[in-house]
Amino acid sequence: MNFISTISKFALLAILATGFVACSDDDEAGDIIVPSNSIVDFVADNDDYSSLAAALEVAGLTASLDGNANYTVFAPNNAAFNAFLSANGFDSLDDVPEDLLREVLLNHLQSGEIMASDLSTGYISSMATGMASEDPLSLYINTEDGVMINGMAEVTNADIEVDNGVIHAVDAVIGLPSIVDFATADPTFEILVQALTREDEFTFVETLQMTEDPAPFTVFAPTNDAFVALLEELELSGLGDIPTETLSAVLRYHVVAGANVRSGDLSDDMMVETLHGDSFTVNLGDAVTITDARDRTATVIAADVQANNGVIHVLDTVILPAE
Known part of the structure; x- marks a missing residue:
């Protein structure tokens, strides 16, 4: 290749490079602007998410989700x-209180990137906080x-x-969960x-959905295996063989009010004084255990499932009040 050919080659490359830059968006200083595709851009550019876009704006979350920090959004x-x-x-x-709307939206967010394959059955924390904690x-x-x-x-x-x-x-707005929501969601x-x-006269479900006095609640929730072992x-x-009064007393013994x-x-x-009136004793060690009124022991196998109106600790044994 001779000297003239070499010059021609570089000239051609320079023209191509100039043409490439010319086809890019520039700012006033001539720097190349790379089009963004942030969470906010995606929501704004999709008509089916116009309500979410408006909600983020009202709640003051647009700037955060349009920045450099990574988030996972449900x-x-x-x-x-509309259903919500x-x-x-x-x-x-416009009728939703702004502070409530913000917490509901934060309940759809995770910090960092979480792909669907990274999720497994169990509990994770959202970015929202509820009324109880x-x-x-x-x-x-x-x-x-x-x-x-x-x-x-x-x-x-x-995985968008x-x-x-x-x-x-x-396909649904994830509202701020009550204790009952977790109980019914978790098999x-x-x-x-x-x-x-079990009984029409029981008001446990209505009570454990409350967000005012006697809420918040702390519920020590026995697993299915715990109930099988009790029977x-x-x-x-x-379960139907347990007398109604006894069953009611046992259930109230697992709840702390206020x-x-x-x-x-x-x-x-x-x-710990319970909604039943009887108390039980907490023991700390390699695991948290509970000694009930009959000197039986239960172990906390999962802790701090935080709901909007209280917290759940999972027990491997049904605890019993005094006779």
Whole structure:
């Protein structure tokens, strides 16, 4: 290749480079501007998410979700917002109190990028806080058949990647969960729910949905296996064989009213007064255990499931009040 040919080659490359720059967006200083595709851009550019876009703006979250920090967003569409407004007695988004709207939206957010394959059945923390505590609210994820959140919102389109995170489209707004919401969403508590609703006269469900006095609640929730073991211990064939008065007393013995007692608030030999009236004793060690009024022991196998109106600690044994 001769000298003239070499010059011609570089001239051609220079022309191509100039043409490439000319086809890019420039700012006033001549710098190349790379078009962004942030979470906010995605929502704004999709008509089916106009309600979410408006809600983010009202709640003051637009700037955060348009920045450099990465987030995972469970994104409800317009139909989901309409259903949420109707179910809660709001005529429009403008009727939702701003602080409530902000917490509801934060309940759809996770810090960092979480792909659908990273999720597993169990509890994670959202970015929202509820009325009972300054600690983050929990989200119950069920991945047995797709991805279901708090038993109310299903992921319909997963892993939409944007510049500052990932979006999972959901078919419902994930409201601030009550203790009852977690109990009904988590199949671990199926027998507990059956017990709470066995009698028409029982008001446990209505009570444990309350957000005012006697809320907040601390619930020590026995698993299905715990109830099966109790029936064997009492030599009963099923839940229906437990007398109504006894069942009511046992259920109230698992509830503390007027306090959101998280695991960090517990101390060794702590006496805990229950909604039933009897107390039990907390023991700290390698695991948190509870000694009931009959000197039986239960172990806390999962702690600090935070709801809007209280907290749940999961027990491996049904505790019993005095005879």
